[in-house]
Amino acid sequence: MKSCPITYKIVDQNIIRIVASEVSALGIFFIIYPNFAILALLLYDFFVRMLGYEKVSPLYNLARVISKLFGVKKDKIDAGPKEFALKIGFLFALLSVAIFLLNQMFATVAVIAMLTACALLEALFNYCIGCKIYMLLKKLKLF
Secondary structure: OOOOOOOOOEEEHHHHHHHHHHHHHHHHHHHHOOOHHHHHHHHHHHHHHHOOOHHHOHHHHHHHHHHHHOOOOOOEEEOHHHHHHHHHHHHHHHHHHHHHHOOOHHHHHHHHHHHHHHHHHHHHHOOOHHHHHHHHHHHOOOO
8 A cells, every 4th residue: 555644735846856866966975075064964954944944955945046947847746755755864864963973984874875875766766765664654553
């Protein structure tokens, strides 16, 4: 049984996919050149978007500019699945910062690699891991 969270709030799926591309690029950059500033940027950006403050999100604003620059058409969808995935992304970013502060670089890179893989799936194939996790949690009756 396929089931995703529904909010009846509409978002532009293409903007979200561009943001996922940006998250992927930052994740890859961190894996090659570990730097706390990248983690801080990811954490900040996930946090403000999760709270609904897209207007102060550097990645969201850059995605809007890229979308307009390349004339990307809007693809409106329900925000529920994307908001759930955003919360999971925030948890990955928070975990990566905490592990980095504990000076555990290998574990930090592993967490960022997982975040990057999820973001790449969204960006390249419109495949949302958040929906799969949500369905698993529902099946386990945790939601």
